[in-house]
Amino acid sequence: SLNLFGAEYRTADNEVVHITLGGEWELTLEVFRDLGIAMAGAIFLVYFVLVAQFASFREPLIIMATIPLSLIGVLPGFMFLGYATGLYFNATSMIGVIALAGIAVNNSIILLEYLNSLKQTGLSLEEALIEAGTTRFRPILLTTVTTMLGSLTIANDPVWAGLAYAIVFGLGVSSVLTLIVFPVVFYMIKGRDWDAGDSQSKVGKK
Template identity: 45%
Template sequence: LIQLHVKGATGALIALAELGTWENQPVDQTIYHKNLKPVVYVFAECAGRPPAECIVDVQADQVFEPIQPSAGATSTPRPVHSRTYFTNGSGLAWSVPKGIDVIFSGEGEWKITLDVFRDLGLAFAAAMLMIYVILVAQTGSFALPIVVMMAIPLTVIGVMPGFWLLNAINGSVVGSYADPVYFTATAMIGMIALAGIVTRDSIILVDFIELAIRHGRPLFDAILESRVVRLRPILLTAGAALLSSLPITLDPIFSGLGWSLIFGLIASTAFTLFVIPVSYWLLKAGKEHAT
């Protein structure tokens, strides 16, 4: 720094060494506290792997007993590509002295992630409860709404494998690191929205079956006709929702929402045409046999 020059009042260059002297002075570090206890925050950026996977990986290597150095111990970590949620950890154990706690969900993005998914999970449960109450009020039955709502868990069959298949086929790379599409909070919002969409498809089938039975059609014939007659409305409803979700997949933040809707609609529409009629048959046929 003493060799740097700056302009003076007259415009001439003056060396910083002529303006004063330079001394090294110790500076007190900031001491952070949380809940009246001293705390140190450790930050890191993840590249090529989701934060949840990295945290699980680090936690797998933590031991709660002092590590004794041993001769001939290896210091080569296990390759990253061989680690999964079921076989995680680098193989290099680590620990902290007694009296020091390591909390991964105390602050930062990971805590926000846990809180968001917790709240969305509660919202999903509340949405399903409200749908069930409305269906009970409309049908006057406690069992029939369960048959109608069986289409909701079918979306999970499409969403979770769908994200894996998307990244396996169309995985992108940024700066030599993988850049997958994660199942984020927006994708969870898409699953909540799917609850209402796929329930509507089930209602279309069940309503036709109930109407056909009132007109004197046998139960088995009414179920078969419902799949044929209501196939087009179900496909049109699912297709319209699917096509409207495609532009959302181009957004870097809300792409998870779009892909969640697309994968969930494909799976639920395909399975609804089989699961709902069979479930209705088991429910009504059992009652007819009992009577």
Template identity: 45%
Template sequence: MMCAIPLTLIGIAPGFWLLNALGTDTVGGYTSPIFFTATGMIGMIALGGIVIRNSIVLLEFIQESQARGMPLREAISISGAVRFRPIMLTAITTLMGAWPITLDPIFSGLAWALIFGLAASTLFTMIVIPAIYLLISDKKEVVK
């Protein structure tokens, strides 16, 4: 489950680069870039919690399906299909809630970290975490 935390950086780092490459505000004639500040780091920590929760929900559903006798690969594909909507709805509502915070000069870093990180890591969580689980489960079966 902790494999999901690095997935947050995949969205945050390019997101802040993109913000500063494409557009900056001018304040008093000077450009005002959006920096990755302490509030951005707080957003990254919050994002880690959201992504871990998504991973737990997905892996728990896979394990419940396996406990009912479903083969591993089928359990992974079914769980991805069943849990896709709740995970995406959580991500979308968080993105929409963070959007107004982007206007705040102090907490905009937090909001942008949540927005970019959640957009990327949610999609990667739906793909990478089940793949890692499949690889780990296959190795456990070989060891047995």
């Protein structure tokens, strides 16, 4: 039987021979394992920083729900890039994915901060979500484009090309999908709180 970690053969004398993959392949597996642990640590660190910033355990979850969206851009992007140029997902690409855990949340933070300010205006949740999306679209677009262009400056480097393209693919797709997914997640998690606060503000005005 053959797998990623080696192979097992049975000889004519019914003896079992184990063959393990070593060298560069073994090193690659160890690097990806360590980077996977680093990514998990980065996600937890981002969460606790957001908890401290917003003084809430739920709002950071709304923000971090957009992190997986970057993978929707990274994986197909490298599949296409691999067929086109021979550059496949590698260790530096994984570093780029870890960086995306901290970069991709910026757009959600922009939207959440603005929504929290709109809550005091008495707008309904639907109106506030539309207002936040339209008003903050330009800052999100400019932030995304400048980050992508900055990353492309190292795309010609054979060592750091994987990192650059991971950020470009991941951030490009996640920024677009954030404008769709974030309002849905916010509505599901904070909808009742918003309606309750809106009702109290109307009672106070009366």
